[in-house]
Amino acid sequence: MMMEEQNGKPHKEDVCPGKKDKLNLETANAQIEETKGPEFWRSLEELAGSGEFQEMMHREFPKGASEWLDTVSRRGFMKLMGASLAMAGMTACTKQPLEPIVPYVKQPEEIVPGKPLFFATAFTLGGYAAPLLVESHLYRPTKIEGNDKHPVSLGGTDVFSQASVLGLYDPDRSQNVIHLGNVSSWGQFKEVILATLKDQSASQGAGIRVLTGAFSSPALADQSQAFLKLYPQAKWHVYEPVNRDNAYEGAKLAFGQPVDTQYQLENADVIVTLDADFLYAGFPGFTKYARDYAKRRDPDSGNMSRMYAIESSPTSTGLKSDHRLPVRAVDVEMIACQLAGSSGGSLSGAQAKFVASVVKELQAHRGSSVVIPGEHQPPAVHALAHAINAQLGNVGKTVVYTDTVVANPANQTESLKDLVADMKAGKVQWLIVSGVNPLFDSPADVNFADAFNGVPNRVHLGLYQDETAEQCHWHINETHYLESWGDTRAFDGTVSIVQPLIAPLYDGKSLHELLGVLSDDAQLSAYNVVQDYWRKQHPGSDFDLFWRRSLHDGWVQGTTYTPKQVSAKSENFSQTTTTRSTFSSGGPASAIEINFRPDPSIYDGRFSNNAWLQELPKPLSKLTWDNAVWIGPVMAERMGVATKDLVRVEVNGAKVDLPVWIQAGHPDNSITVFLGYGRKRAGRAGTGAGFDVYPLRTTATPYFTTGAQVTKISGTYLLASTQGYQTMDAGDETRPIVRTATLEEYKQHADFNEEKPPAELTLYPGFDAQYKKEPYAWGMTIDLNSCVGCNNCIIACQSENNIAVVGKEQVNHGRHMHWIRVDAYYQGDRSDPQAYFQPVPCMQCENAPCELVCPVGATTHSTEGLNDMVYNRCVGTRYCSNNCPYKVRRFNFFLFSDWDTPQYKMMRNPDVTVRSRGVMEKCTYCVQRISEYRIKAEESGTTDRNTDGDLKTACQQSCPANAIIFGNINDANSQVSKLKAKQRNYGLLDDLNTRPRTTYLAEIRNPNPELQG
Amino acid sequence: MADLMQVEPGEQKPPVIAPGHNYGTVTDKIADVVLKKPVSLGWLGGLFVCFLILQWMLYGVTLLFFKGVGVWGVNIPIGWGFAIVNFVWWIGIGHAGTLISAILLLLRQSWRNSINRFAEAMTLFAVACAGMYPIFHLGRPWLAYWLFPYPNTMGYWPNFRSPLVWDVFAVTTYGTISLVFWFVGLIPDLATMRERTDKKILKYIFGMAALGWRFSARHWSRYETAYLLLAGLATPLVLSVHTVVSFDFAVGIVPGWHTTIFPPYFVAGAIYSGFAMVLVLAIPIRKFYNLGDFITERHIENSAMVMLGTGWIVAYGYAFEAFMNWYGGDVYEGFVRFNRFHGPYALTYMALLFFNLVVPQVLWIRKVRINNFWLFLISLDVLVGMWLERFVIVVVSLHRDFLNSSWGMYYPTQVDWAIFIGTLGFFTACIFLFMRVLPAISIFELRTLLPEAESVKHE
Amino acid sequence: MQIFHRATNTLAKASIFGGLILVGTLLWACIQIQRSPYVTYQHVARPQPVPFSHEHHVAAIGIDCRYCHTSVENSSFAGIPPTKTCMNCHSEIWLGGGMLQPVRDSYASGKSLIWNRVNDLPDFVYFDHSIHISKGVGCNTCHGPVDRMPLMYNEGSLQMEWCLDCHRSPAKNLRPQEQVFNMRYEQPTTQKPLLYDGKVYTDQMSLGADLVTKYHLRTVADITSCSTCHR
């Protein structure tokens, strides 16, 4: 078990190459790894310890800072040539400089240089954990993967956790304790605060307030209780701009107590969403829901589920549904009532028909249907959903209630209001803000900033010196979750121990340690807090075993929540049940509604300095680096605005100017804005990107409200989208890019999927014979039914393959570098379209058009059917890209990879070459992983690499919906072979006779015959 | 070439050389342009301007090498932009020179004798311009030599299936042969210069360059054979070069590229633009160096006719391309046609049709054919038109290919323009220098056109 | 009139051939420089903090390769011994030796020794020691007679053509597993036949051929595919 050594303090100290005062051997050892790895450390000095490195770690904007975003790097000619020539290697008349090689002084046992280790840990968002396995090279975490043993993850992850490894190495992270703008130290802070705590304890801490984000950590909960016991008068507030208040209030309405709702989608024949986007990474339980949903969408299984979406702002969930009813968010409550049987409210003919047939379906599937309310719908809708599910007898079958995952399910909005009130009243002497950024994201109407600035002592603990840190007397640089100990709950209640993968790069502190100081136990370490807590939970001699096991597996046995019996509070139900006929109406249908949504990529703004996420195309619009206001096609036409035009949005007396994005499927008289952009102090990637819409938001109506004014103003704004053209129509034809059918059609003739190319379309004898002879021939299938467009594969690939970020301007030039992209197509009526997601990696064509035209043979075919791309042979004619019908090849128009910033060097995957300027690159089917398995097998003297199911490409591994399957097509029993045998299997553009190894399973929808036509 | 021979009935063909010339006068008139004529301000000024423009290219190229091809408008999907457009355009222009010196020689079109010298020079300079681009457009230009098969430490070779490798061989061969052809043609005239100049230093230089040519009958015999052989080899070569260039596209699967019509239609286009360039040069030259006696209306008119003829071949190419797009019934090919007429670049396509097909039709009128001013303008028009054609083929085909999701747009940057216009400066600068240092018209070949020389042939 | 002297004729003709010869020589020189030790460091000892002698430790003392290069059998990277390994013996012997001072310092201070890489492949090449070992490629096949190197140098040019030479016909270098770490292994000849698997081999090629099948070596086409070494 490796975590033992991990625990051992000495390691955690030494591991970190960045640690200021000590250049140590493990650091140095990274050297060994790197010199054999792809990176090109020119000298030890550059790597660690010595001056340059120190300087970099401490400069606010490290060298090469601008490269992330600038079109044209400011680096000197020689540097460019140097790097490029380094790639060219010995053959390009260049002489390799002497490379130092630095061994350990004492080598830790489990380390085998050249072999990665995997550690289980967990990432937390809004209190909900994503269980992870993290790949570590010589104690440098390089790749985040889902914990495939964990019931919630089963190997799947989400974009936020995938990208968090970049967050760890972000050179913009806060690296010091700051006091009044000057670099200070943890020691000084302790002195100061311990002194003042003396007089606080007199007043039982009446002047102390703590503001944190939602947390589910049992250890932290315990510690906070202890803290509050020590200072009974102190208060602990919780606020996150995107929270579950509605859900908990709804639960209180229905049951009189806050509960979490889990949906068992694998048991659901009919799914009805009330403005709920459960296929979005921010939704608690996303990975499990995506998997369960996909499980029930197999048209060959015979029990394919049917999904109805009633929603305002379009979401992946809505677009994947079989029937989607676009309505304003305010009208959802009324429709919910109708579903519950009420006759109140007015519906258009079409809507009425829709609702009627939904009701019919629900009744027909009592106990096997589920109604899912949206996080941002008001409590009433949640209560109604509970009521309907109860009526339908779904509770216990498709719907399960449990204790809340978060330790403190209090109403966060109220909590924030209280805090502000106290601050205004001058009751607060010490405010400790941890991990949240209220000065940026608190609702406009509480005027947090004013009250805040009245507090005499403000302390901020956070990863960045953000807007809030700026206004605090003390800022303490927090440890990243990959640097510190902790524990956290997944949405099913299971606890995971968070263990550090690397010693704190900048000597950061965790909230545990800060609380330790506040509770007068300055020596307390996060490790002790967590371990002590669990020792209490698991007393007895076998604790060590228990502890190791929990760390190794990645979760603590027996912590999973069991379903909870909840009884309806009658008086509340009376108003929510069928008889009710009045709703919080959105006023006249002409009143314009504004929706506030967390951004699909950067959530509430906390990830805005994560360049991977910034450059990640949003699932629907494919926008990068910006947020725009979504307007429906009808409304846009009426207003005479086009995408990229600037409009002024006024609501609640505040106004914001932002650019328009015309989003197909958006309901009329309704607009959507996304939170989290317009940061002022985020870092190089985040600062200044997009537009801040928090000023429009109030505590009363945090998610949507009517009465917004939208007026066109002069000027346009550059929006960088990776997919300018989002339909399959070209000229007067529609191209068979995504092939689809309804379940009925598919049942009648499964071979609807025509256009199979003739077997032999060539004068030449092909290589088929050779491919057959090979024991292995790699292939991939992508099931368009399962793909929910969550983008997870893109980030996974970016992390695994050292893919560079190019910045907004380059994206706008069409120079983004993602090896796998997810295309979104909208067909039919733009106001209520059919939409499809299609992930596109390299097709690894057997008759690859790209290979034929490369003058230097830099891209050729391996015997196992891989379309190899040899970067160091490429001279950059770009002919291959021109000749690639799928346009999956990516070109380094500039030196996009950051060759300077030391943090990024630590982050890179040493098994993949870091590409230089002027070379082509593309998906390799993760050839480094294939090689790893091949070598493993061959060393054991067998030819059987038993890869099926074990050897996974990064995209496949991260996919929560199992849409991507990779394997050996020469083995008839492999998963991929079986899928390729299906009749809905088709090759993209296969009429070109490129013979792609990557094929797609056509998308089959399951519409309700009643509602068709 | 049919329309070269035909003579409108009733019209008297103007002579190839103005009457009243003999061996001596011919020699003097041409040689003196170089040896006696004082350096004119106009010449200096022109050279200076071209030199300035050339600096602009150097600026562009420096930027390019410092920062990478990203300074251009190229992207994914449009991996090739101005660089390749200009490459094809320049190579095409070069073709007229070889055509005049080689093909017309074989066809015994003796009138070509008075324009082949600078036509060949033009070829050389055009090929030089063209040759730069394939290197510029590489992502890692310092590795360009990897395209040649040389015994390297990688034990690896170029891919001979790639049209780009074919290009390397075709273009280098073309350049070499053109250079040799040009030099061989120069040898006797260099000898003439050797004797005509009074400056010792020039005597040495011309003397060395002439390799000691002494007009011996035996030498002439071998000379003529070699010259004829070169012509015979250059003819298939010149056809093959633009065919190979067209393969760069025809071998690709991009809709709008993958066409069998390309080779002939590219060659015709090449000659079309080539003759346009010949006229653009010939008209001012005969004016400013009053060589009107040797570059007569006959030459001007014939060139105009060649343009008219090749223009129609090109027209056929366009028509057939569009027809096949429709007749082929392929979704993607069909869309190429649609996109050219209705896509974002529709204007460029319309413009090219107008410049290449409509305007040149005025050449049917003889008055226009022999009117230097109008002919000059039309030639410029054709040059622009043919450049647009290459732009449409390269960019407009690429910007919308198979998957709608990957469609993109191409906007040239100032570096694109700098390098393109820069090569124009380079080209004209070379022409200026050439006019000053070498006989712009083949003296000895002109002698053979004189009546007194004709007579000996028919004994 | 006569411009040139008689001699010019010879001169002119000579200069033509001279030019050709010059160009030829230059090209030849370029190609040679690429392969010269100046570029490849072949047979050039690198400066090292400690003049460590493989000859002494391997030949004289007889320490096995794996004592120091621990991960050679199970990792891509053979492993450079930590200072600890040196001190295992040198805390007992050669205590006074001045040239060992850096080693003792390193052990005392905890600062690593910084060696210069000797067998240094470019960073886009992914060589894996373990697979070569397990397929019967001897250490000295690539590293040369290490046991006769007072100072370490790289035996091969480490250029692609050098790798390919073996990948294109592995048979000519394979040897029985147990001989892999034998520095003085000699390929079988008629004079020195080799008994292996109860079969007597008198030449390398027949031995190699059998080993290729025994070790399930992949085909030459397989191991000369680009992605075998480049990722």
Place this chain on the structure above:
Amino acid sequence: MKDPEIYGLLAEFDNAEAVVEAAHKTYAAGYRKIDAYSPFPIEELWEAIGFHSNGVAKISLLGGLLGGTSAYILQWWINTISYPVNIGGRPYHSWPSFIIVTFEMTILFGGLSAVFGMLAMNGLPQPYHPLFNVDRFAAVTRDKFFIAIFSSDAKYDPMETKQFLQSLHPSAVMEVPT
């Protein structure tokens, strides 16, 4: 009897017809070591002095064949022997792709060998030549024609040959000093 001082005799003519006719007579008179000079190529002239075939064509042909075959063999060797690679599923020996380079190399070698063959056989470069010692000979580069009978000719005799040349009505007869 030879005269070491004299390289040969040179007769100058004013027009092509004259020189051609004179050339015929000279040849008919049995002179063989002769040459004629004209400011532009005149086929009749070299025919007249009995120069009927030159080897240029053969050399060019050989060169062309050499270039073509070596080019094809190179490509074949590279793709099937030296480093066979599967490129786009095309066979190793995909001959149609090899034709173009073969063709280009044929042209290149053919052309170059024609030119350099010609120069070699003409003995060029030869900046120095006895003929240039005769100042009037410079006119050959402009408008004069010449016939030379070299002293190396068997039938050469200072007096007789001079008289013979005079009989051809040249505009002048000159001695060419070595």
